[in-house]
């Protein structure tokens with residue numbers, strides 16, 4: 383079978399010759415009903431019978447890997463798709479650099495590798511759970527379709543990780559695969575593994591911020607895992623990144639269109655002061671300071687996903703050749719990091735300052751720096767939109783020490799510029815930096831569904847082009 387094309391004959395579409403791998407095929411077929419139960423219970427609520435215009439991967443050829451069609455989400459063909467193998471691939475970093483990439487799990491790193499796969503896997507169903515009620519308040523059928531596209535692909539990403547667990551990790555892999563269906567986002571007893579994936583995604587601005595900031599963390603993690611010396615992990619992450627690009631798109635353009643509508647409404651009504659929140663809100667759009675607060679919230683929650691700035695786990699995973707750096711192949715150094723330093727922002731004697739740390743220990747910090755850089759590129763495009771319409775306002779990322787729960791700054795409060803605040807000052811000021819109950823209520827009041835083809839809720843501008851080049855009034859979801 384050609385690796386580029388996908389075998390769609392069986393229950394589980396795949397390009398890993400599952401038909402010839404009876405043990406794994408059976409294990410996945412056994413796991414499948416539990417997955418469908420999970421999807422029906424925790425997937426998009428109220429739309430399981432609707433026909434949604436979705437893309438499905440039919441190939442892993444970058445030039446044409448997807449086809450679009452109407453499908454009921456529970457009938458979506460979730461499959462196992464690995465990017466094509468690179469003949470003779472070598473481990474690109476760490477102490478095994480230059481050796482042949484592993485096609486089987488190296489025994490000495492089994493536990494570490496399983497943990498990396500499980501943590502990545504856990505985030506995928508979590509975000510579906512977080513977003514499950516949003517269909518009911520979609521600002522358009524176009525947006526609703528994008529939400530569901532992201533949801534089914536996160537479901538597929540779960541399949542991607544479960545395949546690795548079932549194929550390469552025996553009994554404990556099977557147990558981990560079951561557990562991935564048992565944890566629930568936000569549940570007090572069986573929460574998802576990482577904090578940001580237990581937060582609520584209560585409204586569409588949160589959804590766009592989540593896909594902009596938190597899916598972008600996903601992208602960074604996938605980029606780092608795509609470097610892995612464990613070749614099956616590398617190949618599965620490479621294909622996941624193809625899908626992830628759409629999630630970034632949904633987040634970035636979603637916020638851009640929200641900002642655009644706000645700025646246009648202000649211009650139309652000759653409201654010049656972006657800080658005159660009451661006046662702006664009367665126009666039925668989300669004021670820019672509140673959009674800034676939402677960005678502050680989602681950025682800070684997402685930074686926690688990078689873990690401790692100084693981390694032995696990260697050092698070990700790199701040293702072992704399991705998890706690399708962002709775009710490792712483009713970096714010009716020895717790829718072993720056994721010497722050398724990296725500047726880490728720390729809290730020293732009550733002051734936030736840079737301190738050089740061994741480069742190997744500072745890998746989380748480094749990935750986080752790459753992430754912040756990537757975020758800033760997107761925010762630049764938001765600000766370009768604001769400037770083009772002519773409103774005096776700029777969205778800015780808060781300081782990395784702001785509102786943190788993990789790492790160096792977990793124990794302190796700061797303002798969005800990174801100035802330390804006492805507990806009392808924080809309590810007094812936090813509603814300037816983070817959405818207040820009043821802000822949340824206002825946003826919620828705007829979340830009225832718009833289900834007529836081609837129409838959009840008043841707080842968001844239409845997109846420039848449709849999905850799959852469809853016309854503006856295309857019926858992306860046929861609501862049942």
Ligand SMILES: [Fe+2]
Nearest residue numbers: 506536539600
């Ligand atoms: Fe994902």
Ligand SMILES: [Fe+2]
Nearest residue numbers: 597600626629
């Ligand atoms: Fe994603």
